[in-house]
Amino acid sequence: MNKLDIRDKAEVLKLMGHSTRLLILEELVKGAKCVTDIKDLLEIEQSNLSQHLSVLRNLKIIDFYEDGVLRCYYIIRPRMVDALFTFISGNYPIERRSCEEVRKEGERLKTKKVKKAKSN
Amino acid sequence: MNKLDIRDKAEVLKLMGHSTRLLILEELVKGAKCVTDIKDLLEIEQSNLSQHLSVLRNLKIIDFYEDGVLRCYYIIRPRMVDALFTFISGNYPIERRSCEEVRKEGERLKTKKVKKAKSN
DNA sequence: TGCTTATATGATAATATTATAATATAGTCA
DNA sequence: TGACTATATTATAATATTATCATATAAGCA
Numbered sequence: 109m110n111k112l113d114i115r116d117k118a119e120v121l122k123l124m125g126h127s128t129r130l131l132i133l134e135e136l137v138k139g140a141k142c143v144t145d146i147k148d149l150l151e152i153e154q155s156n157l158s159q160h161l162s163v164l165r166n167l168k169i170i171d172f173y174e175d176g177v178l179r180c181y182y183i184i185r186p187r188m189v190d191a192l193f194t195f196i197s198g199n200y201p202i203e204r205r206s207c208e209e210v211r212k213e214g215e216r217l218k219t220k221k222v223k224k225a226k227s228n
Numbered sequence: 229m230n231k232l233d234i235r236d237k238a239e240v241l242k243l244m245g246h247s248t249r250l251l252i253l254e255e256l257v258k259g260a261k262c263v264t265d266i267k268d269l270l271e272i273e274q275s276n277l278s279q280h281l282s283v284l285r286n287l288k289i290i291d292f293y294e295d296g297v298l299r300c301y302y303i304i305r306p307r308m309v310d311a312l313f314t315f316i317s318g319n320y321p322i323e324r325r326s327c328e329e330v331r332k333e334g335e336r337l338k339t340k341k342v343k344k345a346k347s348n
Numbered sequence: 349t350g351c352t353t354a355t356a357t358g359a360t361a362a363t364a365t366t367a368t369a370a371t372a373t374a375g376t377c378a
Numbered sequence: 379t380g381a382c383t384a385t386a387t388t389a390t391a392a393t394a395t396t397a398t399c400a401t402a403t404a405a406g407c408a
Contacts, residue, residue, distance in 0.1 A: 109254065109317070111247070117316040118247040125242025126366090127235045134229065140325075140333035143385060148337075156367055158386055173327045173334070177375055177384050180334025188320030195315040196237040197229070200308030205260075207293045213260035214293070214300025217268075246396090263355060276397055278356055297354050297405055 123167055124192060128152060128160050133189055136170060140182035243287055244312060248272060248280050253309055256290060260302035 109117070124130070131150055135141055141149075147157050161181060164170045169188060172179040183189050229237070244250070251270055255261055261269075267277050281301060284290045289308060292299040303309050 111251075114250050114254070115247045118245045118250050120245070121241050121250075121316065122245025125238045125240070125245050127231070127238040128366095130234050130238050131231075134234075140330040142334045142336060144383085145334075145337045153368070154385070155369080155387085159366080162386080168322060171324070173330045175331040175334060178334060178336065179385070180330050182325055182330045182334070184322045184324055185320045186323060188318070191315050191318055191320065195311050196241065198308070198311055200305045200311065202288060202304045203306060204291070204304055205302055210260040210293045210300050210302045211295040214262050214265075214295060214298065214302070216262060216298065217265045248396095264353085273398065274355070275357080275399080279396080282356085299355065 120167060123163055126160070129164060132160060132164065133183070136181060136183050137189060140180045142178040142180050146181070240287060243283055249284060252280060252284065253303070256301060256303050257309060260300045262298040262300050266301070
């Protein structure tokens with residue numbers, strides 16, 4: 109991945125990395141909801157919710173249809189949200205590698221001048 | 229997922245959401261590397277790198293073996309890093325739903341008193 | 349001993365994010 | 379008209395993150 113791509117991806121991860129926003133998505137996965145209902149479910153201030161909704165809108169993860177006075181928010185990239193929850197729900201064990209192997213790989217690349225201390 | 233879990237997951241996402249840290253992981257996926265080599269590859273300050281490494285260590289995503297004066301960093305949760313890159317590399321199309329369907333779902337839950345404006 | 353390399357830590361300034369509070373808009377209802 | 383509901387926006391203060399700079403430690407070398 110090139111540096112610009114990485115920057116974008118990092119940005120997305122970072123912006124998804126907020127518990128309120130994850131909770132909003134969890135609710136919307138269950139079905140479209142209007143702002144007030146989300147606010148009641150999450151028990152947060154309306155203005156704060158509005159800000160988070162706007163972050164998710166900018167990320168093109170959600171959008172809304174107006175229904176009279178209501179705005180019904182829904183997920184417009186369901187596969188992305190699925191993949192996100194799959195990722196964060198995963199169980200990822202620690203798998204240590206052997207000291208010798210890691211040391212061999214990790215030797216200085218450029219100036220191989222560095223002499224290694226006794227590796228005990 | 230409960231709220232505490234969500235908080236943890238959000239924290240992880242947010243911490244992974246930094247381009248320098250993603251670039252570090254990209255390098256380490258290719259193989260263990262010592263600090264100076266990572267620094268040269270990424271062209272960043274050593275102290276800054278050290279901070280990012282420490283964030284990744286705290287997340288239990290990387291660790292190191294000492295090799296004399298070198299510290300060879302490597303990934304200790306390869307499946308997590310794999311899953312992460314799989315997630316961020318994915319292509320997730322926008323899939324809009326119909327206005328009618330969304331509106332129906334999105335009606336106020338609690339007080340159904342709200343009368344809807346003409347839906348044109 | 350004093351220099352150099354490798355790495356970490358602490359302090360700080362610049363910047364970004366968040367929650368909160370205040371205000372704004374627009375539709376509905378009495 | 380005036381009150382009320384739903385939602386967004388703006389300003390702001392509190393907080394967090396980042397990069398940079400200076401300093402610290404420890405090993406090896408001349």
